[in-house]
Amino acid sequence: SICYLDGSYQPLTEARISPMDRGFLFGDGAYEVIPVYSRRPFRIAEHIARLGRTLDAVRIPNPHAAAEWETIVGELVARNAWVDQSIYLHVSRGPDERRNHAFPAVMRPTVFLMSEALVTPSAEVLASGVAAVSAADFRWARCDLKTTALLANCLLRQVAIDKGCAETVLFRDGFLTEGAASNIFIVRDGVLLAPPKSHLMLPGITYDVVLELAARHGLKHRVREILEDEVRTAEEVWLTSSTKEVLAITSLDGRPVGDGRPGPVGREMHAWYQEFKNTVMRV
Numbered sequence: 001s002i003c004y005l006d007g008s009y010q011p012l013t014e015a016r017i018s019p020m021d022r023g024f025l026f027g028d029g030a031y032e033v034i035p036v037y038s039r040r041p042f043r044i045a046e047h048i049a050r051l052g053r054t055l056d057a058v059r060i061p062n063p064h065a066a067a068e069w070e071t072i073v074g075e076l077v078a079r080n081a082w083v084d085q086s087i088y089l090h091v092s093r094g095p096d097e098r099r100n101h102a103f104p105a106v107m108r109p110t111v112f113l114m115s116e117a118l119v120t121p122s123a124e125v126l127a128s129g130v131a132a133v134s135a136a137d138f139r140w141a142r143c144d145l146k147t148t149a150l151l152a153n154c155l156l157r158q159v160a161i162d163k164g165c166a167e168t169v170l171f172r173d174g175f176l177t178e179g180a181a182s183n184i185f186i187v188r189d190g191v192l193l194a195p196p197k198s199h200l201m202l203p204g205i206t207y208d209v210v211l212e213l214a215a216r217h218g219l220k221h222r223v224r225e226i227l228e229d230e231v232r233t234a235e236e237v238w239l240t241s242s243t244k245e246v247l248a249i250t251s252l253d254g255r256p257v258g259d260g261r262p263g264p265v266g267r268e269m270h271a272w273y274q275e276f277k278n279t280v281m282r283v
């Protein structure tokens, strides 16, 4: 595949960065994952805006204006073969001469983008839902930032993988935060519940779309703190992300969620999401 590194498009296998890059040494960087349907980036303005917020918060100068980012992403999409793509966009604080926690006097951010085929959940996975486990959320207190320092997320996701499960649902102090790489919604008494945005979870682009679709279609929904026990006794639990879209969690820690099959509210939301995606693709 073709990637973009610091101004040039090149084969991914040929791209090289310095081992002195702070992205490599410290995980000192910000990233985004942007889904592309029929060669059209989905919600790109929102992804670029979130990137800007992360960069501001971690004090990496944003190397591009929004329009430039959109041009780079568009060019990368055009240079890769797949119709549906997942664009990975990464900005690190760049290289330094010495390994030093303090920022370099002059920051030269490294900009790296690559494309992969976008593989959304198959019909079989959608029909069965996925199994998840739970774990204590031991990440830092700025989970609202999409930084490349993902060691905690990797360790937490692996807890699920080691048990043959797809995702780890995280609880902090008795409350639901999110998944290791997704946001989590639940349904109780037919009402969709979502945890409020805070420093303890990533404000998902898909999370926003799901709440917009709930409002648009008149689905009762509340954004409020969700207790661990409310998740364990929910009728439905879903995970959402740019690549997984809306996916039912049908077992949690080996116990069925609801009747153990994807529920009606989630199936409807998945259909609304597909419909919404298609209308955006046609503009």
Ligand code: PLP
Pocket (backbone or CB within 6 Å): 033, 153, 178, 179, 180, 181, 182, 183, 201, 202, 203, 204, 205, 206, 207, 240, 241, 242, 243
């Ligand atoms: N939460 C975490 C920790 C994530 O890594 C992700 C992204 O994969 C999400 C939530 C979902 O965010 P989005 O819907 O913007 O992909």
